[in-house]
Ligand code: Q46
């Protein structure tokens with residue numbers, strides 16, 4: 241197996257590119273693919289400050305690492321979700337990475353600051369843990385980015401994630417979600433810009449990237465992920481990819497090029513009808529209090545006026 245670029249011994253084959261790569265050229269490919277996504281979708285301009293949503297997993301750490309190597313000013317933000325040992329351990333991976341690169345990591349603990357953890361929030365809201373978790377994370381990342389004066393929030397969603405979400409949304413024709421499933425969401429109505437720089441790279445490539453760059457990441461899955469529908473969608477797409485390499489890429493990028501615009505008016509209409517939460521000011525489709533503030537109320541916590549003093553920063 242030889243590297244497509246230098247003909248030296250290859251360490252990875254990427255079937256959708258029909259090519260093998262040595263370590264050096266694979267790492268370059270990851271940077272190049274990320275730079276191409278950033279350029280094609282106008283994700284980040286030179287000199288902008290980026291807040292990377294970090295979980296301690298391979299994708300978010302690889303995303304942070306690649307952005308730093310590409311020369312972006314990228315700081316990390318990790319949320320303590322209170323999911324037992326899993327959360328403590330994932331935060332530690334994020335801290336170790338930040339220390340190894342000498343970069344800033346901002347932290348906020350959901351139980352310490354807002355008085356609930358994901359298992360409790362899920363019970364109180366009578367919603368599956370991932371739904372409460374996703375809503376809480378989105379709220380806190382948006383807030384941290386706006387409070388900290390960042391231009392953009394970057395997440396580590398990769399091609400496998402996006403193809404699986406698209407598959408789920410298409411299976412049920414969730415047209416409102418389809419209109420919002422973009423690699424970049426512009427800043428508006430109180431939301432910061434959100435970007436997914438890894439959309440051109442797959443899950444397996446991100447694991448290989450971390451191994452080759454000696455980035456230690458949390459390998460164990462979140463214990464609350466069991467039963468998550470996206471895992472099933474990923475398996476289904478993986479089975480298709482085996483016999484038809486490139487299917488995930490064509491499915492996702494074909495959607496962006498040829499179908500996504502059809503669903504945008506519905507999503508934009510929904511965005512335009514958002515109100516400001518009477519408690520925290522965040523945009524919400526609820527008439528008064530946003531879903532996050534409502535959950536904090538019901539879970540028994542208090543919303544601090546600002547979380548900034550409680551955000552710890554390590555470098
Ligand atoms: S952390 Fe949260 Fe994930 Fe765990 S509870 Fe679900 S959403 S699976 S990325």
Ligand code: ZN
Pocket residue numbers: 243244245246247248261262263264265
């Ligand atoms: Zn090579």
Ligand code: ZN
Pocket residue numbers: 517518519520521522529530531532533534
């Ligand atoms: Zn609110």
